[in-house]
Amino acid sequence: MDDIVFIHGNALWSLSGGIPSSFSALSGTLHKLNLSRNALSGEIPPFLGAFPWLRLLDLSYNAFSGEIPASLFDPCLRLRYVSLAHNALTGPVPPGITNCSRLAGFDFSYNRLSGELPDQLCAPPEMNYISVRSNSLSGAIAGKLNACRSIDLLDVGSNHFSGAAPFGLLGLVNITYFNVSSNAFDGEIPNIATCGSRFSYFDASGNRLTGPVPESVASCRSLRVLDLGANALAGDIPPSIGALRSLSMLRLAGNAGIAGSIPAELGGMEMLVTLDLAGLALAGGIPGTLSQCQFLLELNLSGNQLEGAIPDTFNNLTYLKILDLHKNRLVGGIPVTLAQLTNLDLLDLSQNQLTGPIPSELGNLSNLTHFNVSFNGLSGRIPASPVLQGFGRSAFMGNPLLCGPPLNNLCGASRRAKRLAVSVIIVIVAAALILIGVCTVCAMNIKAYMRRSKEEQEGKEEDEVLVSESTPMLASPGTQGSNAIIGKLVLFSKSLPSRYEDWEAGTKALLDKDCLVGGGSVGTVYKATFENGLSIAVKKLETLGRVRSQDEFEQEMGQLGNLSHPNLVAFQGYYWSSSTQLILSEFMVNGSLYDHLHGSHHTFSGNSTGVGLSWQQRFKVALGTARALAYLHHDCRPQVLHLNIKSSNIMLDKEYEAKLSDYGFGKLLPILGSYELSRLHAAIGYIAPELASPSLRYSDKSDVFSFGVVLLEIVTGRKPVDSPGVATAVVLRDYVRVILEDGTVSDCFDRSMRGFVEAELVQVLKLGLVCTSNTPSGRPNMAEVVQYLETVRTYS
CATH class of the missing domain: 1.10.510.10 (Transferase(Phosphotransferase) domain 1)
Structure with missing residues (x-):
């Protein structure tokens, strides 16, 4: 083993366990140690810091835990690159890393590191790669990182850093990748005086940044990703951004202060794949020039105040998978040309002011997984296409003039009445008057019959809805045997027994603590079982005077009795007295x-x-x-x-x-x-x-x-x-x-x-x-x- 200068663990079978102490025998010769993408665990052995010739150390994608040994960077004479990413390491970034005078980069991302970054992090003059993404690091870092004048890649996303972001690095000629997303940085994004020719990735989303989107960003002609979403930016979208011909993603979503209109110049970004302007305060129309972004996969303009019609030229966006325009003020009809977007996965036009029919051609969009046109002013019959019908009623609700499945609104017969001749209308009206007369006579006879039937059964009905105080659930001491009527029982369900004797037996549960099944802020729930084996839930309300009268209580209960849905516990009745209010419902066995x-x-x-x-x-x-x-x-x-x-x-x-x-x-x-x-x-x-x-x-x-x-x-x-x-x-x-x-x-x-x-x-x-x-x-x-x-x- 004395002559080994390079170990690449990926060339071996998947390794597990810890790094054996026998590796220490290689300290005099080993130049590169790559044990990435294995199943190694335990702590990183401190003896790895005693390898004087080590230039590359890659232990990423394992299950190492514990802290990063301080000895790993002592004496650190020749170390150029170290990656400990995708492990479970805790504790701080060792300050000794600044002693590695030849260090060019390190990747400690996707761990559980905490604390602050070392003060002299940029002391190594060749430091060009820093990634600590997805940890729990905190503190201010602008002063520490702005000193890294050779930086090529900086990724500090998804931490708890605060204060000013290290925007001073944006003007460096070497910078290619800059990610400070998902932190707590504040302040404004400064103007970029000069922009490196290789600067391609700029993500400052998910912070507390204020001020406008700087127009100078348009000078970064090599940008491919510009994500400034989920901040507190304000002002207009600079039209000059449209000059970024290489941009593939522009995301400004979630900045409620960005207003104005969508610049027509954005259509000049011919390589754009994602345009996300959701949740802003944009007004005006949707520029038709966006249809020139022929490689768009996602267009999200939802949650704005956009007006006007949906451009009928969007059919040019043949690669489009997501078109989300919901929650705007769009008017006009749904362009039939949208049916040519055969790659669409999502089409959401809900919460606008669209009118007219739903084009039946949309039923040919076989790749749709989300479709919503609810809460508009659409009309006519919903197309019978299985693709559209499969999205259920919620995709179409809130359009009073829509009819047909899956809505419950039936479509009327063909409306030819406007074309009927006057003579035909006269004949119809005359026939209608005769029919009304006949129906009136019949109704009077039926009403007289019903009145007689009601009088005959009035006493019986009273016995069914009123409960005497001798019922155990209502009785108070000293009132047994009394027949005075003190409460009213109303049953919504015909399956419940109507005989007084059945209720006398079933409601004894309210005196039995063994039948107590639950309780909450509204009241206590008991299980009541009748002689026929039927069980119901009886909720004894603890109203504490909040129900002021019997009329108020019965009005509320009557409304609840009219509600019906397969996923609601069905109300089956209620009981009222001045001292007790009960609600009867299904008993759920599980x-x-x-x-x-x-x-x-x-x-x-x-x-x-x-x-x-x-x-x-x-x-x-x-x-x-x-x-x-x-x-x-x-x-x-x-x-x-x-x-x-x-x-x-x-x-x-x-x-x-x-x-x-x-x-x-x-x-x-x-x-x-x-x-x-x-x-x-x-x-x-x-x-x-x-x-x-x-x-x-x-x-x-x-x-x-x-x-x-x-x-x-x-x-x-x-x-x-x-x-x-x-x-x-x-x-x-x-x-x-x-x-x-x-x-x-x-x-x-x-x-x-x-x-x-x-x-x-x-x-x-x-x-x-x-x-x-x-x-x-x-x-x-x-x-x-x-x-x-x-x-x-x-x-x-």
Whole structure:
């Protein structure tokens, strides 16, 4: 082994375990050590720093843990490049790295490093490559990195750096790659005095940058990627950006202060593949010149205030896969030329002011996985194409003049009335008057008959809806045997027994603590079983005076009784008295989603020893709950807000179908004031941030936030707020965001989900994060959530 100067682990079988101490015998000869892409683990041995001739050290893509040994860079006489990327290393970047006088670059990305970067990081004069992406490093770095005058690549993305970004490097002639994304940098992007001829990648997205997009960026003619999205930039989009002929991606999305119009000059970027201007404040029309960007794969102009018509020249974008124009003010019809975009995966034109029919030719877009034209002014029959029909009702809702499947609006007969001759109209009117007379006589006879029938059965009906105080659930001490009527029982379901004796036996459950099955901010739930074996859930409300009268209570219950959806727990009746209010509903034999995700032995590791749900079952629950909420938000008039969504309110029937409970209790929930903190404490982790505001501007987006938390709960198996230690608490959505920033998304998954379709898990996880955005405007509505989940599903 004395003569070995180079070891390349990739030429061997996959290695595991630690680096053997016998390697130390090579210290006098080894020049290059490459053990990347193996399964090596344990700590990096300190003796690797005693290799005086070592020039390259590559231990990337392994499972090394612990801190980077300080001795690794001592004496470090000839080391040129070191890569420890994609491991599980912790602790700081060793300050001794600045002693490597010949070091040209290092890659410590995708680890768990923390602390600040060393002060003299750029002391090695040839330092040209620095990558610490996806760690937990922090502090100010501009002063440290602006001194790197030979830098070629800088990637500090996805950390916690703050202060000014090291924009001083942008003017260097050697710079090719500059990534400072997903940090907390602030300040403005300066003008770039000179731009290197090889500068191709500029990503400063996901920070707190302010000011305008500098026009000087247009001088960087070699740029291929320009991503300044998710900041606080303002002003107009410089038209001069259109001169960047080599640009393949332009992303400014999520800068709500960027206004003005879309420059027509952007059509000159002939190599553009992605144009993302979503979530800005752009107005005016969509320039037809964009159709000259013939290589576009993604065009996202959603969430603006764009007006005018959709250009009918977009058919020139033959490679286009994503066309997202939703949430604008676009008018006119849907161009039939869009049907020529045969590669489209996503077409979203929802929430505009489009009119006219849906072109039947769109049904030929066989590659579509997402299609939405909801909430426009479209009219006519929905094309019968299986491609379009498969996206369900949510893709078309909010268009009152649309008809035909999958909507419930039936299309009328052909409208030839305008062409009828006047004489024909007269004949029809005369016939109609005769028919009305006949119907009037018949109606009077039927009404007289019904009045007699009602009088005959009036006493019997009263006995069926009124309950005497001798019923055990209503009785108070000293009233046994009394026949005074003290309450009213109304049944919505014909399957429930109507005889008083049946209710007398069944409702004894309310005196039996063994029949207590749950409780919450609204009331206590009992299981009541009748002699015929039928069981129902009886919720005894704790209204605390919030229901002021019987009329108010019955009005609320009557509205709930009219709601019907396969994924809602069905109301079956109610009872009212001055001292007791009860709600009767289906009894769910499989308990709640909370029971199955967490059980009584749930641990912080996300595992449960209770009954587990498969991914197929969990996904079905997520989709069913989303459909129930979409029904309450979009199909009910007036809109029904839930305001108490959590996994314990999502019940499971015998087929493990989701049934949302406690809906429509807005007036029965604790008053949103001084009382809410104590009563809603059990819902911590589900409550949207806006509900903490004194103005309490809650809306349907508050429900979306809570549903997003449930999605995260389903994928991770963790509680919304967990306490692994006595003095610590972990909020689920914050935990997931941190894990995703580290690039180890699979660490988020419930262990029992490993081996399932991870692509679906990732998509649902990311949807949960979108739904839990801090601002309501950043969250989708429930119709959009349903649409997204339906595209994720890969099984029937």
